[in-house]
Amino acid sequence: MGFHEVRFPANLSFGSVGGPERLTDVVTLANGFEERNTPWQHSRRRYDAGVAMRGLDDIEKLIAFFEARRGQIHGFRWKDWADYKSGGARLDVAYEDQLIAFGDDVTPSFQLVKTYRSGEHEYTRPIAKPVRGTVKIGIGGDEQKEGVHYEVDTATGLVTFMHPPNDGERITAGFEFDVPVRFDTDRIMVSVASFQAGDVPNVPVVEIRV
Template sequence: MAFHEVRFPVALSYGSAGGPERRTEIVALANGFEERNTPWAHSRRRYDAGGGLRSLDDVARLVAFFEARRGQLHGFRWKDWADHKSCGCGAVPGAGDQAIGTGDGTERRFRLVKRYGDGASDYLRPVTKPVAGSVRVAVAGVPQAEGADFTADPATGFVTFVRAPVAGAAITAGFEFDVPVRFDTDRLSVSVATFMAGEIPDVPVVEVRV
């Protein structure tokens, strides 16, 4: 599957429903206790793009985007309006938002991550599709300049420094990001009559691993 580095129209994703999905395997024991396990290290997000459609022009834009992706064939970027920043949705990303590594004097490349929770049960989510130009980085609290001190790859989520950070230096970052997804159907069914009457079509979208 190819991935198209293009974002689903944000005006259409606004108002959509969705969020993270986990897979938990539960075995009920004879004594009434349970054993729970998961084969997934990371959650997978699902959305319904139909909720963002408000006009027939929106429907036309959706159909055009769907056709350009060949249905499920090609992935694309999706803005999750409820979770698209290294900070709170109402704040501006700053270079100290997320810890992404510690310098050792040799390593120059670090992956962007977002931390959920606090303490031993923290979940670190790999961020693979940062928004170009949004990445802010600091080393030992000192802001770095993109281009002069580091580069950020919007297609992979890796930050690469021109010079390796010194041993023990805390590396932090702030950013906006998209979710890599694909359509979860090869068929769109939209009736103009029912749409005008208020019936919204189902347009499933699912996160992909990249």
């Protein structure tokens, strides 16, 4: 089992369906009230790439990608077109998009995160697969320069500063990111309707922890 730092062809994931899922245990008590708990700290995403297949060329790319990953064995990157930026979908990435931490004069490395807010509640999602060349970092409202002030590990989402940020300074980030996934099947069933078009009814993909 491994992870290949390669992205599923973005033109094939465009048009796929999917999104986050949660695991919730619901117990109904004798008085009719409920107790709800979850063993998951973080959500997990599922997608179906099959609906995005448009022709034989797409199917050939899919089969080659599937075979190179050995089915479910190796993970890979997936672009979720509905959620792949630190800020708004129609906005450019900016270094103040997300607050990721506060400096403490000691810690040099910080995990990229994205916070989802609704009303008074929020959820903070770790970002492990930022896209190379898209990460922008700020300290105390000033943009920093990659390779001079910090380095980014695109395989883990860790940002490491050359010098630990000062105590209390806001560390912000903007970035594009992929989702670490694997195929959720060991079988690709293809029906070729004609020489110019094919049909892939189901290509399930599921997020993995890395």
